[in-house]
Amino acid sequence: MRDDPPPLDSALRAIGDPWSFLIQQEAFFGVRRFGDFQRNLNIAKNTLTDRLSMLVEFGLLERKKLPDRSDIHEYRLTPRGLDTYQYALSLMRWGDDWVAGKDGPPVILSHKTCGRVLRPKAICSACKREIHAEDVQINLGNIAETIRNDTASVRVSSRPELYTAGRPTSVSRTLAVIGDRWGFFVLWLALAGISKFEHFHSVLGIARTTLTARLNHFVERGVLDRLEYQSRPPRYEYRLSESGKALCPVLLTLHDWGLRGLHKRAAKTSILHRSCGQPLHVEIVCMACGHPPLPKDVEVKQVHLVAPRARQSRPSKTVSKKGASRTKA
Template sequence: MVDPTSEQDAPTRLEAGGTNAIGRMLGVLGDEWTLLVLQQALTGVSRYAQFRANLPISNSVLTARLQRLSDEGMLERHVYQTNPLRAEYRITPRSRALWPVMLSIWEWERHWVADRADDLPVMHHDTCGHDFAPLMCCRACGKSVSARDVAAAWGPSGTWERSVPAGATRRRSDSDGAHGQAGLFPDTMTIFGNRWASALMGAAFRGLTRFSDFASALGAPPTLVADRLKAFCALGVLEATENPTRSDWVEYHLTEKGRAFFPVVVASLQWSEHWFVAPEGPALVLSHRSCGAELVATFTCDQCREPLAGHDISIRPSAEGGDLPRGGAET
């Protein structure tokens, strides 16, 4: 007899030559409503009415996102009442493992997006008893890691074409919900919530700077590349500068705000490679220039410098609010 728990804990095996781990990750996480539902689930919310009460979301959108997350193994539906029918949605090992991604998003938006600090949950490290910010470190050498410290190269399953989600990604219209877009992860979704935007950001982290290089690598229409570059400059994650040797060339470089998004990228990549396994091998290989090892990122507490584990983190809705249930899992 097959143990259903083992099946639930197992990664998804991808087809050879198909969408790789990056594409699957973007297809799941590149949607603001999905991130918000997962945020609620990781802090203990499990029932439909609770999600509706906590989020500015319509019934149709919530139903669709819960179904999608259940199909992807991110939530597990349990019927707790039959007349009338009532179900709750429990987090799974796959969704618990997202805690570094969510912490990284919260920390980036708190630091870099105006007026977000008061809206985002406070992260408390139960081990040392302090509120904290997560620090990304290299597991091999223990040093903190920034975008400048890391080299990236395509792995066996890595190409731009295979890194695009299989389903079309789009911006939601007002018809997607009673209140239109949620607007609760605004800058993150500008980067993450559109396949071309996320691909362009990935290209910037890999060192591309020229318009023609972005267009060639992504295989995207020039007008679309121009639109994304303009949006990223307006957001402040890229800045346009003239080439010192060619005044007719404009180059696009990551800003401090753009480079600070790197922990979100790394945490998302690590989650995707663990849970979506291509037979050829990983989509992207990161190496830590400082020690020469393949980068396996760990997240530590900036107060005590001890490694973080999801079960040691408490999440509070605000500095004044009470503790919500812990939503993480051991690493």
């Protein structure tokens, strides 16, 4: 019997495609019907049909007929779907901090437990300290074999700006920066300490042009720094910038969600928290009160409507965190 895939790969199969998780986000906002998903996301109907079917197949949404209208269906979050909320909050936190722009976060949440604006923080479940990229140690194991065996599931959009054409949220902006499955894996390898093109290529096994495009994209968006280590011929290292390191909770919460959906016999990527020496599992907590925010305990406090041109503006490599710390996650 073939082992289950590593946690990150398992998660990416279900919600690694940006459209899939943007549909999940709409479900967290209370959207249930096809037409409302389509209108809010400005997504093509055939794409929406495909992703809804996939989310139902993976057990994140359930499809039900209305009692009084057998021709109309609603889509509701399952317990497995609700369990992606920590990942949603980590995506939102990064988007608020690094790509919100002068208009600030487009959505502000309130944590009903403490009555404060919700700003999430990622902590280690063992020592309760905030997680930083420098304190994460990843054993990649046989991840190369898994990636190479699962290339058929990769979805690629040639127009990532479409992800931000609907409801303005920091989640959509963050997903537009990360992109597809290859983008997640490039960042995961960078978090694990891989920095040279040939090493990325040997693990991912993708076309060199595809890898070059992903690395260049992350450099342009300020997520990776490109550093020359040899001049003749020129060769470069790619290392996480400050904004790239801040994506650590996004990657770790996605990994943990994938891990919770696997059987106990599954091959598990080993992640260690150097600060306490314990296996690293992430908790997302409210910075104000320290309690984990559950979907039922969070409400939308304010929505800033942003013009499409502003939503699609390119972030700077020198974005400061100061502006984001005033508001929410």
